[in-house]
Amino acid sequence: MDQLLSVTSEIGTLKRLLVHSPDSGLGKVVPSKAQDWLFEDIVHLDTIRKDEYDYYTKLLLYFLDPEKINGKLSTIDDPASDRSFYKPCHPSFFQSDKVIELEWLLASILDSHEIRVKLVASVCAIEGCTYRVQQELLNYTPNDLAKTFITGSSTDKHLLFAPIPNFIFTRDIGITIKDHFLLNKPAKKARTREALLAKYIFFHHPFFEKWKQNIIELTDSHHGFLLPKDDDDRKMTLEGGDIMVVSDNHVLVGVSERTSSEAAARITNILFEKNIVEKVTIIRIPKKRDYMHIDTVFTQVKRDVWVMLGNFSRKVTRQEDANAIERVLEIKKEEKIKILQFHKKQPHHPITFESLEDLLTDVSKNDLHCEGEVQFIFSGNNEFPYNAREQWTDSCNLLALKEGVVLGYDRNDKTTEAFRNAGFRIVYAKELLQQLDAGTVIIDEISDTLILMPSAELSRARGGFHCMSLPLWREPLQ
Ligand SMILES: NC(=[NH2+])NCCC[C@H](N)C(=O)O
Secondary structure (H helix, E strand, C coil), X not given: CCCCCEECCCCCCEEEEEECCCCHHHHHCXXXXXXXXXXXXXXXXXXXXXXXXXXXXXHHHHHHCHHHCCCCHHHHCCHHHCCHHHCCCCCCCCCCCCEEEHHHHHHHHCCCHHHHHHHHHHHHHHHCCCHHHHHHHCCCXXXXXXXXXXXXXXXXXXXXXXXXXXXXCHHHHEEEEECEEEECXXXXXXXXXXXXXXXXXXXHCHHHHHHHHHEECCCCCCCHHHCCCCCHHHCCCECHHHEEEEECCEEEEEECCCCCHHHHHHXXXXXXXXXXXXXXXXEECCCCCCCCCHHHCEEEEECCEEEECHHHCHHHHCCCCCCHHHHHHHCCHXXXXXXXXXXCCCCCCCEEECCHHHHHHHHHHHHCCCCCCXXXXXXXXXXXXXXXXXXXXXXXXXXXXXCCEEEEECCCHHHHHHHXXXXXXXXXXXXXXXXXXXXXXXXXXXXXXXXXXXXXXXXXXXXXXXXXXXXXEECCCC
């Protein structure tokens, strides 16, 4: 079989990833719980599925597993099929081993009686279920049980425990670092069950059988249990949105609202001890809901093109051309970013970078060997207040399907304009799918393109396509 785990860049052609499409649990979020469950608002389930996420599934299949979809759009989307192609437990589900649905993997490991017993007990323990509920869940079919674990609802549609609506952000449950897989430790309670399910899938699904010894788990430090409640930075928490493998020798680690310095230090040591990479850069961003993870403030588009939030830019840091209002509103002192780069050979002599652009330019030039100028596209075209507004709706959180071809939300107009000015073609997902279906566009010929995805509902969940993807395999950059 082809490669399963291999990620050595953020932009090499995507060959295999993990995803999870919006399940009925998203339709159970109530306003009073939305914030606790890390959603900014309640979402309309039918719209988020049919009019938004399904486009993502179709595009991914076209790029990664075309046989599953080529020429079949009219049947797949015929109202008579009732979206069965997209439903993980339905016999007509697309069952791709390139665009891999987590619910499908979960249902499959639950075929084993032993795993069923263990997972039912674990989920019931963390969710505080009664013993009777625990016994009852053991009688569920694997498909129903997978659904219940994810949506929180019983087969007769009663809520047994909270849903895990953030499971669509597969990026945050783990991360592929070259041929290793790092399981995450979520900072927020709302994401605990996701981590538990991910752990069982990775240790038990036959897909990952050969790679078990390459799974990295983070343990709490021995003093972790004794820390006061609010000493977050010394707790061991890490989410995938804070890790970027930018070259085969260099990993970026964010320290953020979600990833603690303790975890960043630990993962740096592990990466050096296991000889996985020789360079780790730690980027501390303000602990702020707006920024959450480093992938909410920048992502990579091409070897020499990045999209980022201007607040962390060299220019703004020096406050040269920021006007007074911007200065007050946008760049308070605590907004500053801190960047330290560690080298395996001299771990006690880290290098400091003054700004995000300096670091990313260094990655482009020294790790990826670009010779020309490195280009930065700014959220909201770096115009106040669109920069902040569009970052909030994930203008900086793009997913590269291959170098230069990225997916983003259609609502970030100024950022789109900035892409156009930088020489990118802009295309709506809907149009592109029609062209692919009609054969008037060929995947291999698509280059330097921003694909705009419908986003009215999805963006309320506060994550973009970088968050909604967990790459397992990307082709190495030449
Ligand atoms: N990698 C990311 N930026 N993930 C975004 C996750 C969004 C999700 N609602 C949360 O708050 O956890």
